[in-house]
Amino acid sequence: MVYAVTHSPGWPEVEAAFFDWGAYRDSFPAISRAFLLNVKIFLIAEAFILVFALLLAVLRSLPGPVFFPIRALSIAYADFFRGVPTILVIALLGFGAPALAIDGIPTSTTFWGIVSLVLIYTAYVSEVYRAGIESVHPSQEAAARSLGLTRSQALGWVVLPQAVRRVIPPLLNDFIGLQKDTALVGILGSVEAFKQSQIEVAADFNFTHYLVAATLFVAITIPLARFTDWLVARDRRRRQAGALA
Amino acid sequence: MRKILIPLAVVAAAVLAAVAGGRSEVAVAAPASCAKGNLTLVNDGRLTIGTDNPAFPPWFGGGEKTKPWKINDPGTGKGFESAVAYAVAKRLGFATSEVTWVYSPFARTIAPGRKAFDLGINQISYTPARAKVLAFSASYYNVNQAIVALKGTRIASIRSIAGLRGYKLGAQLGTTSYQFIVNRINPARTPSAFDDNTAAVTALKNRQIDGLIVDLPTAFYVTAVQVPNGKIVGQFASTGTQERFGMVFQRGNPLVGCVNNALAAMKRAGTLKRIQQIWLAKVTGAPVLK
Numbered sequence: 049m050v051y052a053v054t055h056s057p058g059w060p061e062v063e064a065a066f067f068d069w070g071a072y073r074d075s076f077p078a079i080s081r082a083f084l085l086n087v088k089i090f091l092i093a094e095a096f097i098l099v100f101a102l103l104l105a106v107l108r109s110l111p112g113p114v115f116f117p118i119r120a121l122s123i124a125y126a127d128f129f130r131g132v133p134t135i136l137v138i139a140l141l142g143f144g145a146p147a148l149a150i151d152g153i154p155t156s157t158t159f160w161g162i163v164s165l166v167l168i169y170t171a172y173v174s175e176v177y178r179a180g181i182e183s184v185h186p187s188q189e190a191a192a193r194s195l196g197l198t199r200s201q202a203l204g205w206v207v208l209p210q211a212v213r214r215v216i217p218p219l220l221n222d223f224i225g226l227q228k229d230t231a232l233v234g235i236l237g238s239v240e241a242f243k244q245s246q247i248e249v250a251a252d253f254n255f256t257h258y259l260v261a262a263t264l265f266v267a268i269t270i271p272l273a274r275f276t277d278w279l280v281a282r283d284r285r286r287r288q289a290g291a292l293a
Numbered sequence: 294m295r296k297i298l299i300p301l302a303v304v305a306a307a308v309l310a311a312v313a314g315g316r317s318e319v320a321v322a323a324p325a326s327c328a329k330g331n332l333t334l335v336n337d338g339r340l341t342i343g344t345d346n347p348a349f350p351p352w353f354g355g356g357e358k359t360k361p362w363k364i365n366d367p368g369t370g371k372g373f374e375s376a377v378a379y380a381v382a383k384r385l386g387f388a389t390s391e392v393t394w395v396y397s398p399f400a401r402t403i404a405p406g407r408k409a410f411d412l413g414i415n416q417i418s419y420t421p422a423r424a425k426v427l428a429f430s431a432s433y434y435n436v437n438q439a440i441v442a443l444k445g446t447r448i449a450s451i452r453s454i455a456g457l458r459g460y461k462l463g464a465q466l467g468t469t470s471y472q473f474i475v476n477r478i479n480p481a482r483t484p485s486a487f488d489d490n491t492a493a494v495t496a497l498k499n500r501q502i503d504g505l506i507v508d509l510p511t512a513f514y515v516t517a518v519q520v521p522n523g524k525i526v527g528q529f530a531s532t533g534t535q536e537r538f539g540m541v542f543q544r545g546n547p548l549v550g551c552v553n554n555a556l557a558a559m560k561r562a563g564t565l566k567r568i569q570q571i572w573l574a575k576v577t578g579a580p581v582l583k
Contacts, residue, residue, distance in 0.1 A: 058405070058406055061405045061406065062405055062406075064405075064426075065404075065405035065426065066405075143492070143495045143496070143499065146499040146500070146501055147495070147498065147499050149499075149500075155499055155500055155501045156501070157485065157496070157501055234486075235488055235492070236485075236492075236496075236501075237463055237485030237486060237487045237492065237493075237496050237501065237502070238485065239483055239484070239485065239486055243466070243486055246466050246467075246486070247466065247471055247486050249403070250399075250403075250466055250467040250468070250471070251420070251422065251423075251472055252420070252422035252423060252425070252426070253403040253422070253423045253425075253426035253427060254422075254426065255404070255405070
C-alpha cells in the first residue's frame with residue numbers, strides 16, 4: 049500500500065503539501081505555544097467535569113417518587129448535551145452568550161469554550177459514573193445502612209468509592225476525547241493548536257502544519273491511553289488475586 | 294550512435310526547459326494560442342470559476358438568484374469580482390452563458406490535487422510562498438488592509454499602528470490580515486482568528502475583540518451593512534511590494550498566461566478601472582495609520 053501511495057501520480061504534490069519537513073520545523077514552535085492553550089482548556093474543564101458529573105450521577109440515582117423531578121431533569125440534561133454536536137454547543141454559547149451584553153458575563157472566547165466542554169462532557173461522564181454506581185451490588189448499601197449509616201453516609205463511604213474505582217478506565221477514555229475536542233474551541237477565534245496550524249496553512253498553503261498539531265495531540269493522548277491500559281490490567285490483577293484468596 | 298544521442302540531448306534539454314518553465318512562479322508564458330478551442334478546461338467549452346459562499350459585497354452583488362448562492366449570486370455579473378471574471382471570460386472568448394460558477398471554500402481551493410475550477414477568484418492575496426502551491430494571475434486589484442472598530446470605543450480614536458498594540462485584535466482565517474496583525478502590529482494580546490467573515494463580525498459586535506482587520510473594501514461593507522455602529526479606524530499602507538489580489542489556478546495550468554494577457558488588455562483599455570469605479574465607488578479614502 050505504501051508503494052501504491054508513494055508511486056501514485058499525485059504523490060509528489062501530496063508529499064510537498066503534507067510532508068514538508070522544512071515547513072514542519074518552521075511552524076513547530078508557534079503551534080507548540082498554541083497547544084499550551086489546549087492543555088489549559090483541558091485541565092480546567094476536566095476539574096469541573098469530574099465534580100459536576102459525579103453530582104449529576106448521584107442526583108440521577110436518587111430513589112423514591114419524591115426525587116422524580118430531579119431525576120427527570122438530570123436525564124433530560126444528559127440526553128440533551130449528549131445529543132447536540134459539541135461544535136454546535138460551542139458556537140451557540142461562544143457567540144450567543146456574550147451577545148446578551150449582560151454586565152459581568154465574560155466575553156472571553158476561551159471561557160465560553162471551556163463552559164461548553166464542561167456542559168457536554170458532564171453529560172457523558174455522569175453516565176460513566178452512573179454505570180459505576182449501579183454496578184455496586186445493592187447488598188453493599190443494605191449492609192452499610194444496617195450498620196447505622198445514613199443513606200448519604202452509605203453513598204459517600206461505601207458505594208461511591210467502589211463505583212469510582214471501577215470506572216476509572218472509561219473515565220480516562222472520555223478524557224482522551226476531551227483532549228481532542230479542545231481543538232473545537234478554535235471556532236470561536238481562540239488560537240489553539242489547530243487554529244494556529246490553520247493560520248500557518250493559510251500563509252503558505254502548505255498542509256504540513258496540520259501534521260504538527262496532530263503530532264502534539266498524539267504526544268499527550270498516547271501516554272494517557274497506555275496509562276489507562278495499565279490501570280485496567282492492574283485492576284484485573286487485583287480482582288483475580290482477591291478471588292483466589 | 295552519435296546521430297541518436299544528439300536528438301536525444303536536444304529532446305532532454307527541451308523537456309528540462311519545459312519543466313523549469315512550468316515551475317517559474319510569476320511569469321507563466323501564454324500558450325501559443327489562447328483561442329477557446331485550444332484551452333484545456335474542467336468542463337469542455339465552458340469556463341468554470343470557483344469562489345466561496347456566501348458571496349459578500351462589494352466583491353459580488355445582485356442578490357440571491359440561483360442555488361446554492363447566499364447573499365449574492367456570482368452569476369449575475371454584479372459586484373467587482375464577478376464583473377472582472379466576466380470581463381476576463383469575454384476576452385478569452387466565452388459568452389456570458391458559457392461561464393459556470395462552482396462553490397469552492399478557501400480550504401478546498403488551496404488543497405493539493407485537481408481543482409474543480411479553471412480559475413478561482415476569492416480575494417486571495419498573492420505571496421511568494423502561496424505561489425509555490427497555486428498559480429496566481431497578475432493583480433486584478435491592489436489592496437490595503439484596514440481596521441474596523443465599534444464607534445465610541447477607545448480603540449476607535451487610535452491614530453497610529455503602535456497605539457493598537459494594547460488591544461485585542463482579530464482577523465479572518467486564510468486572509469493576509471492575520472499575518473498583518475502578527476508581523477506589523479505585533480500586539481501584546483494574542484489575536485483571534487475566525488473561520489469566516491460572519492464569525493469575525495459577530496466577535497466584533499460582541500466586543501470579544503476590540504478591532505477587526507480586513508481588507509479596505511470589505512471594511513466599507515462591514516461598517517455599512519454588517520456593523521452599523523462600526524467605524525473604519527484607518528487603513529495601512531503596504532510595506533515593500535504592494536499587496537494584490539490574484540486569480541488562482543492549478544499549478545502548471547497554461548490558462549494563467551491567457552488570463553494575464555486578458556488582464557493586461559483590460560488595464561490598457563481602462564476596463565479594469567471602470568469596473569472598479571462602478572463596484573468599489575464607495576471605497577474612498579480612509580486615514581492611513583503609520
